């Protein structure tokens with residue numbers, strides 16, 4: 001945490017709205033990204049990110065300044081998205097579903113004027129994550145986009161470390177299977193896509 | 205073909221010791237299933253790495269401030285709602301208590317009404333007893349007074365009273381006719 005951030009947080013704790021706005025500006029991108037990965041569309045992500053900041057501000061007295069503010073904030077956002085996914089029971093794509101049209105552009109949501117240019121990669125990411133249960137999805141997002149260790153994920157999602165490991169294992173298998181399904185569907189639709197670069201990387 | 209522990213090694217992102225790495229390599233050369241799993245997971249991981257963080261639409265912080273203001277107002281409104289409810293409940297309680305008190309008072313009044321009635325009945329009985337005593341006294345007097353004087357004595361007394369009355373009436377009449385009096 002830098003000094004400015006500590007000052008803003010101290011002032012925000014004392015009820016200074018403007019001070020917390022600096023925090024919002026500093027963290028809007030990671031929080032919005034997390035919500036976007038979790039919820040799959042810009043409208044819901046915007047709403048969830050706003051709500052996460054609001055909750056963080058309301059409960060700022062519960063934040064322990066000796067720990068990372070980013071971790072605390074992202075944990076709030078993760079929990080909010082998990083709850084939201086569970087409540088809304090957003091339709092999940094079955095990997096067995098023959099008709100699953102994952103290449104359709106996502107619903108950008110009614111607000112705000114978010115013009116999200118979705119390229120193929122973002123769409124694939126979205127569709128891959130969509131096969132995961134909310135908490136598994138959060139674990140994957142925190143691990144692969146925020147470089148969270150198992151310990152940090154466990155702390156953020158209120159899980160044990162072994163539960164995080166098994167959830168990530170299960171998630172990786174589901175993601176790999178979903179990837180295979182996507183690949184075979186793309187091959188069926190585009191027989192001449194030899195120029196497409198396959199994502200071949202060693203296991204990690 | 206047995207795919208364990210190779211599947212686990214592919215999907216648990218933990219560093220393998222050299223012997224494990226070599227065994228995995230050897231298995232992958234002969235197992236198409238594990239090869240596909242490795243390629244697929246590699247594809248997913250590569251895609252994740254290439255997918256950058258996303259920016260929200262511009263003006264996010266301004267929208268947050270607007271939402272915060274709305275939230276403050278919402279909190280105030282909900283506080284007012286609560287206050288109204290509490291006031292309403294207090295009033296309802298007060299009315300209930302008053303109702304109960306009124307009921308008890310009415311009940312007590314009925315109770316004291318019977319007491320009052322009893323008192324009045326007692327007083328009336330006492331009064332009637334007193335009247336009865338006086339009646340008896342009067343009867344005794346009527347019976348005894350005539351015997352106190354001889355008949356001539358009663359005649360003289362009656363004459364004196366008649367004369368006195370006559371003098372009193374005449375003096376009143378004279379006074380009424382005096383001049384200067386309307």
Ligand SMILES: [Zn+2]
Pocket residue numbers: 205206207208210231235236237238239
């Ligand atoms: Zn195998």
